[in-house]
Amino acid sequence: MTLHLIKLCVGIETPDDLRALQHGRRMAVGDALVHTTRMMPRRASEVLTDGALYWVMKGAIRCRQTILDLEAVTDPETGRSACRIHLDPAVVDTEAWPWRPFQGWRYLAAEQAPPDRRTVPGADGDDVAAMPDEMRDALREMGLL
Incomplete structure (x- = not known):
């Protein structure tokens, strides 16, 4: 383990x-x-x-x-x-x-x-990795990520 x-x-x-x-x-x-x-x-x-x-x-x-x-x-x-x-x-x-x-x-x-942070957007159109850290943190605090 x-x-x-x-x-x-x-x-x-x-x-x-x-x-x-x-x-x-x-x-x-x-x-x-x-x-x-x-x-x-x-x-x-x-x-x-x-x-x-x-x-x-x-x-x-x-x-x-x-x-x-x-x-x-x-x-x-x-x-x-x-x-x-x-x-x-x-x-x-x-x-x-x-x-x-x-x-x-x-x-x-x-x-x-x-999990490791994705460095490029995924093939499925996921742009979370491309967001600025502050935006991603704010969305996570709101429960949206």
């Missing part, structure tokens, strides 16, 4: 901002893309089975990245145990699903995860 992680992306407003930040870090540090957090998931085997890290930005889940590995490490500054989440560099936009703030990370069941 696949299990995902969800985490707040503090100070980042859009998936494009996240892409730019991570690209800059990779250029400065090297190809490895990791995010360090304090706690190691106890259900790591489920997370490593096609799991992803879903990012919450501006009160909604807006994108995800595939988790490649979870590594237990010791924080050199504090001496505390930590977890490095190795991420695929590809940031995949998802439908914006409202999510309340929380601390740390949380598990996210596969059935609770938002």
Whole structure:
């Protein structure tokens, strides 16, 4: 069974901002893309089975990245145990699903995860993907999407 992680992306407003930040870090540090957090998931085997890290930005889940590995490490500054989440560099936009703030990370069941956002209108004439984010969010709040 696949299990995902969800985490707040503090100070980042859009998936494009996240892409730019991570690209800059990779250029400065090297190809490895990791995010360090304090706690190691106890259900790591489920997370490593096609799991992803879903990012919450501006009160909604807006994108995800595939988790490649979870590594237990010791924080050199504090001496505390930590977890490095190795991420695929590809940031995949998802439908914006409202999510309340929380601390740390949380598990996210596969059935609770938002679908990937379509980047082009479908062959059936669906233009939802072409709408601006604000319009799509407003229509979703009204229950029309």
